[in-house]
Amino acid sequence: MRPFKLERYFAAIEFKAEYVLCASDCEGLTMAELLDMASSGSRSLWRGLKLGYTESPGHAGLRSEIAGLYERVSPEGIVVAAPEEAIFVAMHSLLEPGDHVIALTPTYQSLTEIARSKGCRVSAWRLEPGPRGWRLDFDRLKRLANRRTRMVVINFPNNPTGAVLSPAELEAVVDFARERGLILFSDEMYRLLEWDPAARRPAVCDLYEKGISLSGLSKAFALPGLRIGWLAAQDTALAGRWLAMKDYTTICSSAPSEILAIIALQNLERILRRNRGILRRNLTLAERFFGARRRLFDWIAPRAGSVAFPRWRGSGSVDRLCRGVLDRKGVMLIPGRMFDVRDGHFRIGLGRKNFGKAMARFGEYLSA
Ligand SMILES: Cc1ncc(COP(=O)(O)O)c(C=O)c1O
Structure with a gap:
């Protein structure tokens, strides 16, 4: 890499x-600000916490809080992992050498680099600055696709531009992926940070049966030190593939972080x-x-x-x-x-x- x-x-x-x-x-x-928000139930979870290994997919209470953020995802469709780890786990479990990936650019480097290092060919779908903000060329997206294309990677709100797709543009990306049976991997680490509610878009895992949303507590929740994120999908079979890979990264997440994450989600x-x-x-x-x-x-x-x-x-x-x-x-x-x-x-x-x-x-x- x-x-x-x-x-x-x-x-x-x-x-x-x-x-x-x-x-x-x-x-x-x-820590004090977060613990002050805890309900009596989560306070006793915190005090009684045993520092043993935790469940590999994530604490059941945490996965149920996370599932509550989505319309069509059950706790069984969620795997908790540090956000950066989640990208690693997803790319390694879903892609094969020789696959073609179309990835939005610019973005967080691991969204393209892990696929590339695995022997995938990665084509950049570029955000360009325009007089009315950052723009994407949808004809270019169609031209980039070929018979080996397996995944499209997007990241909105985007790091580093702060760009957001319009509802029609998001629908066009989902339609594009659905027509070709592609996985749509959507890095939504900055979702929920819409100061204008009109800029909020649905999560891709709710919109598309082959969509995967990556999210976590590092950005919108101001808790990057917890190292808690997750992958979410409607297809619960994906979780098994992610867990097989997580056995080679962290096996399970940090026990204290999981309880603190529950407290954060309860005070979203x-x-x-x-x-x-x-x-x-x-x-x-x-x-x-x-x-x-x-x-x-x-x-x-x-x-x-x-x-x-x-x-x-x-x-x-x-x-x-x-x-x-x-x-x-x-x-x-x-x-x-x-x-x-x-x-x-x-x-x-x-x-x-x-x-x-x-x-x-x-x-x-x-x-x-
Ligand atoms: C778009 C995006 N995805 C994923 C990550 C990884 O998050 P973390 O650093 O919490 O693992 C970042 C971090 O900056 C990011 O900007």
């Missing part, structure tokens, strides 16, 4: 930078309200910041999620910009090449409480 560019970049800088202005998660909840609306509030405030700051510097940046507003992908139009490369802001102001940005995008884009994260201070430092760098 080729190195995971984005994760290596984070590993080198994240814990040294004063301001991480490019994080994709929302401001992490503290409260946690989402907090996170969407942070995002809304930061989005207003971002719009003001980039709006006042139109000669230096193209600002393509995200529709949902916790990241955006503006474009640098000033002098020098975007890599030089990112390096300069880090070296002189201690502010971390991510250049687009970490997503294989090389035309000046960079990622910012909208989920942190110190966003305003970090943007002020960024502004100082630009005016120096």
Whole structure:
């Protein structure tokens, strides 16, 4: 497998930078904040928890909370795993060498790299910036398909652009997959982070009998340290295949994390309200910041999620910009090449409480 560019970049800088202005998660909840939300039932689950191995598919109570997020998925159609692990497990259990995969680009690298490393051919279906936001070419999707195509991979709300499909576009992707009998793997890690409810789309696992939704607590729930995510599908036979692979990754998830995840899901609306509030405030700051510097940046507003992908139009490369802001102001940005995008884009994260201070430092760098 080729190195995971984005994760290596984070590993080198994240814990040294004063301001991480490019994080994709929302401001992490503290242990005390989460435990304060616990009902008396989940509090006693927490206190009485034995730190033994747990059920491989995930705690039954957790899977039933997760199934409650969907219309057509039962707890038997769910396997709990760390989100990154879930991508690994799904790709390894569903794909064979020689298969062809069509994957939305740009996106999180493992959504393409794991299939590629397994000997699959991966074709990029590219999101392009346009005057009214990020656009996809549906004729191109049709042209990319061939008789070996087995899977289509999408990721909306998208990391890094914040793009969302329209209802008609989502229907078109589902129809495309259904007509050809393809698996539709939908990374929905940023779903539920729609500050405008009109941007919320149904989960692919509810829309399509061969659809798989990946979700988890890392982004929308502000709990990446729990390492809890899941795969969800209507077809319960898939869970058996995922579990056969999970035996070679973690076998089962962390016992304390599962109980904390139950508490989070039982308090979903409260946690989402907090996170969407942070995002809304930061989005207003971002719009003001980039709006006042139109000669230096193209600002393509995200529709949902916790990241955006503006474009640098000033002098020098975007890599030089990112390096300069880090070296002189201690502010971390991510250049687009970490997503294989090389035309000046960079990622910012909208989920942190110190966003305003970090943007002020960024502004100082630009005016120096
Ligand atoms: C689109 C997407 N999918 C999956 C993941 C993996 O999530 P985790 O880091 O919690 O394993 C990320 C993390 O950034 C992501 O952005």
